[in-house]
Amino acid sequence: MKTINVVAAIIQEGNRILATQRGHGDYKDGWEFPGGKIEGGETPEEALRREIREELELEIEVGTNLCTVDYDYPAFHLNMQCFWATIKTGTPVLKEHEAAKWLTRTELKSVAWLPADVQVVERILSPMEYHKLVRDRIPDIIRASGKTCMTEILADQEYLRMLDAKLDEELAEYHKDQNIEELADLLEVIRAAAVARGYTLEELERVRAEKAVKRGGFEKRILLKEVYED
Numbered sequence: 001m002k003t004i005n006v007v008a009a010i011i012q013e014g015n016r017i018l019a020t021q022r023g024h025g026d027y028k029d030g031w032e033f034p035g036g037k038i039e040g041g042e043t044p045e046e047a048l049r050r051e052i053r054e055e056l057e058l059e060i061e062v063g064t065n066l067c068t069v070d071y072d073y074p075a076f077h078l079n080m081q082c083f084w085a086t087i088k089t090g091t092p093v094l095k096e097h098e099a100a101k102w103l104t105r106t107e108l109k110s111v112a113w114l115p116a117d118v119q120v121v122e123r124i125l126s127p128m129e130y131h132k133l134v135r136d137r138i139p140d141i142i143r144a145s146g147k148t149c150m151t152e153i154l155a156d157q158e159y160l161r162m163l164d165a166k167l168d169e170e171l172a173e174y175h176k177d178q179n180i181e182e183l184a185d186l187l188e189v190i191r192a193a194a195v196a197r198g199y200t201l202e203e204l205e206r207v208r209a210e211k212a213v214k215r216g217g218f219e220k221r222i223l224l225k226e227v228y229e230d
Contacts, residue, residue, distance in 0.1 A: 003077045007048040008035035008117070009085040010066055010124065011058075015146020016102040017124070019111055020056075023098035030114040033082065034097070044081045052085070056100075057093040060085040067123045071116035082120050104146065132169065133162040135188075156196075163193045 010033055011018040020034045036051035038044060045062045052060050063084035071078045092100055101111065108121050133154075142149045154162060167189050174182035194204045 001072070001075075001077050003079055005038045005079045006035055006081075007038060007044045007051065008033040008080055008082045008120065009048055009052055009060060009062070010082060010120070011052075011060060011085045011087060013087065013102060015104055017105070017108065018092065019101050019103050019108075019113075020094075020097040021099040021111075022114070023094075023096055027114055029098070029112075030117075031111040032114050032117045033120060035080075045083070048083055048085070055096050056090075057095065058090040059088040061088050067120065069116050069119045071119065073115070078116050080116055080120075082123075133159075133166045160193075160196055163189060163196060167193065 009018075018034065019031050022028050022030050022032060034052060034055055035048055036055065038047040039050075042050070048062055049060060052058050063086065066082045066084055069078070069080040069082065071080070094100060103110065105125060108125065113121055127150075139149055139151050167186070170182065170185045170189050174186055176182075191201060191204075194201060
């Protein structure tokens, strides 16, 4: 059985997701997330931008990968990489589809999805587990987007433990991206950890400044290589 590698876009606008109805082929009238085949030399993201431009005359911003679906249709095996996306420019123009709908999450099961796309819907509707410390306004931001989230207020010792884990997480992000945003995130976690351990930010700055006077900073780029006993 041959394998067909495709990409699909879960295009969000506020709390709605774009669904399209196939206008031709064996699965005509079935509902799907728009996308298409990956051509030779394309990354999945490049293929998705091209397909959405050709099918819907939209320029999209491709986000994170939601899931990859493997499904056996009677004549072929489908490998479908599915990405979140948002519209940068344009309004959907149906070049290959016969209909399109913007659906909220509660409306996603109101249309007859193609079998492989049913798995994507199930993934969208399944809760995403994080179990990590987040900034104070993140729950409000999530709810404002039309989603529901569950949170917990941590006790003191668990809060300190999760702050340590958050510091490791942000340090790893900085090593990966090395930009000012990640440095700012590191600084925010350090500030929170200092306060949680009973220090004021003024105390933290005083200790930093004293150590800088006594031992210097890191501006001179000195690499210590070896030390010998006299």
